[in-house]
Amino acid sequence: MTTRSHPKGSFELSFGDRRLLFHTQAGVFSQDGPDEGTMLLLNAVGPFLKPHMTVLDLGTGVGLVGVSVAGSLARGEVYMVDSDVRAVRLAQENVLLNRIENAHVKLGDITLDLPPRLRFDLVLSNPPTHSGKQVLTNFVDEAHGVLRPGGWLYLVVNRLLSVRDMMAATFGQVEQVERHKGFMVFRAQKPRKAATSDS
Numbered sequence: 001m002t003t004r005s006h007p008k009g010s011f012e013l014s015f016g017d018r019r020l021l022f023h024t025q026a027g028v029f030s031q032d033g034p035d036e037g038t039m040l041l042l043n044a045v046g047p048f049l050k051p052h053m054t055v056l057d058l059g060t061g062v063g064l065v066g067v068s069v070a071g072s073l074a075r076g077e078v079y080m081v082d083s084d085v086r087a088v089r090l091a092q093e094n095v096l097l098n099r100i101e102n103a104h105v106k107l108g109d110i111t112l113d114l115p116p117r118l119r120f121d122l123v124l125s126n127p128p129t130h131s132g133k134q135v136l137t138n139f140v141d142e143a144h145g146v147l148r149p150g151g152w153l154y155l156v157v158n159r160l161l162s163v164r165d166m167m168a169a170t171f172g173q174v175e176q177v178e179r180h181k182g183f184m185v186f187r188a189q190k191p192r193k194a195a196t197s198d199s
């Protein structure tokens with residue numbers, strides 16, 4: 001994976017065999033090129049992607065994660081959500097710019113504005129860690145709520161906070177899959193159907 005910045009609010013990125021272009025804007029994440037944590041997340045999840053997956057990019061910003069992943073899913077779909085209207089506009093622009101046809105960009109509060117019965121194989125997020133513990137907890141809990149049994153949450157954070165504990169509280173087991181310069185990628189699987197005690 002390689003990146004190259006351009007002076008006028010855009011940058012390029014290679015993911016898999018695709019070269020992608022992203023438009024950016026002041027005040028939208030990430031305005032100055034790809035965030036190191038985001039790249040670590042993409043590196044971690046790349047080998048795990050399967051062509052048919054339904055993926056949610058939670059807090060998409062300019063759409064870096066969603067656009068990159070959508071381009072490598074032959075039969076799958078990606079939903080990209082952000083609560084910032086400027087981010088959503090840019091993410092939509094970047095979907096079109098890269099001729100991505102299997103991505104849907106939504107303005108919304110975490111998962112609350114997604115179609116109610118939609119379920120995902122994979123939720124990916126570089127969450128807004130500056131927004132406080134409650135927002136992080138909501139990201140983790142709502143991701144769990146929209147995952148299919150057996151689905152995975154991959155989350156990157158730039159310092160420990162208590163994200164691992166939050167994920168453990170909601171999912172049970174948590175695994176650290178990548179670590180670089182203070183960034184950590186954690187993943188957790190939503191349990192498959194629980195066995196019933198009376199069967």
Ligand SMILES: C[S@@+](CC[C@H](N)C(=O)[O-])C[C@H]1O[C@@H](n2cnc3c(N)ncnc32)[C@H](O)[C@@H]1O
Nearest residue numbers: 029038059060061082083084109110126127128
């Ligand atoms: C750290 S940025 C990550 C952006 C992008 N995924 C990336 O890695 O380049 C977190 C994003 O979450 C969005 N966000 C914050 N609160 C949110 C909420 N309640 N619902 C959805 N998105 C939210 C922010 O607007 C921001 O774009």
